[in-house]
Amino acid sequence: MIRVVVVDDHPVFRLGMVALLDSLDGIEVVAQAASAQEAHEAVGESVDVVLMDLHLGDDSGVEVTRDLVRRLPLLRVLVITMREDDESVVASVRAGASGYLLKGASPDEVERGVRAVANGEMILGPKVAARAMATLTAGRTAVRLPFPELSDREREVLDLVARGFDNTQISRRLVLSPKTVRNHVSNVLTKLALPDRAAAIIRARDEGLGRD
Template sequence: MTIRVVVVDDHPVFRLGMVALLASLAGVEVAGQVADAAQARDAVGPGVDVVLMDLHLGTDSGIELTRELVARDPRLAVLVVTMNEDDESVVAAVRVGARGYLLKTAGPEEVERAVRAVANGELILGPQVAARAMSALVSGRTAVRVPFPELTDREREVLDLMARGHDNTAIARRLVLSPKTVRNHVANVLAKLAVPNRSAAIVRAREGGLGGAGAS
């Protein structure tokens, strides 16, 4: 059976390299390559088996896109391929339905193995990610809790920077967003957290561990 794959990544050099690798694999067909969420919604149709998903797609969130695509087609296998190796990103991705998580440093053999595994219904973590998970278990740390799960990945980033003392202009610069987009994210954060103003949101954020609060 041919595995039909769509690559979703906003970095063209990485995306093209991944497409070339996948095209060289027996039984794998590249059904599309796209750079953002809007293009992905069009490219990922009923015949697609696997989506290789970056977590940061410009102003779009790979976490939110994964949630949307899996809700639309529960049989779809999303394999996250990202530079993010923090525990929270792994948990968030799996929570919204991703079946695999690889770092962009993964070699061709790891990528091939992961694509075939998730297409077969397996859940797979890359070696480095799995090592971190095992380390957490061995050290006796409690399961990772994603703070403020009601927020999107991007909204949580904005809230974290707010809690670190950055104003909207600085946040826009850090995240390469327009000031208007940042204002919209801040408004959404206030509404979802049911707080009256920015100061109250910052207090909630720090109580929840964002902004560097409680960091070891």
């Protein structure tokens, strides 16, 4: 029996997904959640798969995924979202998601996705798989890594700051909460001993960030 938790802040979609999964042999929905807090409360060691939306009100499904997988390394997360952009796919995979489907997926595709990730496989929808793999591969082939004292996420935020994005735009692009973005910007300024955002932009561009 595959024990599943459905996390989505849209009740109609969530209830429909619960009904679908409960109708399938060998799959049992043990809980559902509409927020990050509810997800953390609902997901424990007995859960095999979490179906995760990326937008949970003010919370980010990517961050919830990262926290859950860190706490429960054997847990499998299958993202189901409306977003098919490269940034959302890559952010989800880097956070530890084992699969990524669009909400337009058919019932058969959802069933295959749940069973596949429960079996330890990686599942990406056909529209996003090739682009996601290309982006991940490109990220690994950088010749020189600027600001090695920064984490990958902090460097990613700094790059977007250098491109002129504000915190709200960065949060949408990286599928993070605005509070998390503010924290990353603050950490960058502290680690690089910079007084403000303007100085960070200048320093980042000097190191090659903020360019297309």
